[in-house]
Amino acid sequence: MAVPLGFTTAVVISSSEAAEEVLKTKDVETCTRPQMLGARRLSYNFKDITFAQFTDTWKENHKVSMVELLNFKKLQTFKSLKEEEMDFMCLGQNLHTNKFFDEEKIIQLVMEGSLATGEFGVADFYPGKLGNFADWLLQRKRVILEKMFKELDDFYQHVIDDHLKSLDGPRGTDPSADIVSGMLNLVGKNGTPGSKRNLDQVKGVLMNLFLGGIDTVAIILIWAMTELIRHPRAMKKAQEEIRSVLGEKREKLTEEDLEKVEYLKLIVKETFRLHPSVPTIPRESMCPIKIQGYDIPANTRIYINVWAIGREAKVWENPEEFIPERFMDSDVHFKGQHYELLPFGSGRRLCPAVSFASSTIEFGLLNMLYFFDWSLPDGVVAEDIDMGDIGNISFYKKVPLLLVPVKHI
Ligand code: HEM
Numbered sequence: 001m002a003v004p005l006g007f008t009t010a011v012v013i014s015s016s017e018a019a020e021e022v023l024k025t026k027d028v029e030t031c032t033r034p035q036m037l038g039a040r041r042l043s044y045n046f047k048d049i050t051f052a053q054f055t056d057t058w059k060e061n062h063k064v065s066m067v068e069l070l071n072f073k074k075l076q077t078f079k080s081l082k083e084e085e086m087d088f089m090c091l092g093q094n095l096h097t098n099k100f101f102d103e104e105k106i107i108q109l110v111m112e113g114s115l116a117t118g119e120f121g122v123a124d125f126y127p128g129k130l131g132n133f134a135d136w137l138l139q140r141k142r143v144i145l146e147k148m149f150k151e152l153d154d155f156y157q158h159v160i161d162d163h164l165k166s167l168d169g170p171r172g173t174d175p176s177a178d179i180v181s182g183m184l185n186l187v188g189k190n191g192t193p194g195s196k197r198n199l200d201q202v203k204g205v206l207m208n209l210f211l212g213g214i215d216t217v218a219i220i221l222i223w224a225m226t227e228l229i230r231h232p233r234a235m236k237k238a239q240e241e242i243r244s245v246l247g248e249k250r251e252k253l254t255e256e257d258l259e260k261v262e263y264l265k266l267i268v269k270e271t272f273r274l275h276p277s278v279p280t281i282p283r284e285s286m287c288p289i290k291i292q293g294y295d296i297p298a299n300t301r302i303y304i305n306v307w308a309i310g311r312e313a314k315v316w317e318n319p320e321e322f323i324p325e326r327f328m329d330s331d332v333h334f335k336g337q338h339y340e341l342l343p344f345g346s347g348r349r350l351c352p353a354v355s356f357a358s359s360t361i362e363f364g365l366l367n368m369l370y371f372f373d374w375s376l377p378d379g380v381v382a383e384d385i386d387m388g389d390i391g392n393i394s395f396y397k398k399v400p401l402l403l404v405p406v407k408h409i
Pocket residue numbers: 049050051062065069089090208209212213214216217220276277278281282342343344345346347348349350351352353356357358361
């Protein structure tokens with residue numbers, strides 16, 4: 001479907017067949033991103049990974065992220081950090097004891113910052129003098145964005161200073177310590193690490209991890225718990241499996257335990273299908289292409305509607321129903337090779353944290369289901385739960401989920 005957006009055109013892809021054509025056959029031609037006002041400011045003019053166009057800076061940053069987030073040895077290191085709840089999305093910061101911001105402030109910044117990356121200006125759709133003038137008139141939007149930028153910038157500077165201070169420590173500029181060290185090492189090779197351009201590049205990537213790496217994971221955990229409380233049979237089945245294969249009265253679980261709990265993984269997959277944290281993936285054509293026989297000119301925004309594809313009636317039986325069992329004996333995975341399930345995207349721009357994020361979610365859910373039994377507050381029934389969502393790039397549950405945990409003994 002082609003939609004006119006101001007002076008620009010957007011194409012929305014809502015079938016797995018068309019998605020395969022864009023993300024596999026035409027990946028090289030469509031692996032750049034459209035430019036938007038909020039993302040431009042918060043990414044230090046696209047010096048990041050997520051919002052950057054297909055440039056040399058993206059290639060450099062992407063390489064570091066692949067080493068840091070996809071590398072098997074790294075994942076093993078993160079495993080112990082996750083089990084100890086120590087590391088904060090690979091930034092080398094402890095969320096619970098962070099002196100710069102308290103937990104509440106971090107949650108507020110992540111939510112407001114994520115929304116701000118999706119902010120658009122008039123010039124995004126009416127490029128040229130007219131759009132720029134209209135944006136100049138919209139002072140309020142700019143002031144809010146600048147305030148957000150300043151708060152986030154101060155936090156990234158704190159993370160960088162922390163790393164530079166401990167040059168001799170385990171996290172200094174040892175490129176193998178974490179992604180911040182990896183980025184500092186990269187920009188050090190490119191010249192002075194402290195130059196503004198280089199610092200912007202490190203901060204751009206920090207923005208991706210901080211704003212893109214926390215809420216996306218939390219959103220899936222919240223939806224998984226929402227679906228489980230609405231489907232007590234699935235909740236019971238998951239808890240029985242977990243507690244019987246892991247044994248009762250364990251004080252602590254480890255990530256190795258995940259290898260033994262099959263049904264929990266089906267629950268996570270089904271949650272990815274029905275509630276992808278990033279329901280629409282933005283791409284842009286870099287030259288004229290043909291998709292499903294239709295001509296798409298260069299510089300057309302292409303939005304892959306992952307949410308609609310996850311509910312495509314041609315592919316999924318009872319698509320609106322939460323049925324984790326549908327993935328039993330199925331090889332359909334979420335790592336970018338199956339175009340009917342694309343929560344992490346696919347191709348060159350596939351989420352580099354796909355394994356890290358999915359195991360974080362599985363491990364979080366495992367702990368919640370093993371140690372606690374869950375119920376709705378008195379007087380609330382499952383039918384009362386609001387299933388609406390809200391957002392612009394990542395979508396979260398509109399009405400917070402309220403559950404009562406009871407420690408399982
Ligand atoms: C449930 C959790 C997550 C989901 C659903 C998710 C989803 C996505 C999606 C859909 C994309 C765009 C893919 C495309 O264009 O084909 C993406 C890109 C990205 N994600 Fe994730 N993500 C998650 C967690 C994370 C985490 C934890 C991190 C970092 C610690 C992360 C870092 C990134 C980065 C850096 C990119 C940009 C890749 C690029 O444009 O080259 N994501 N993610």
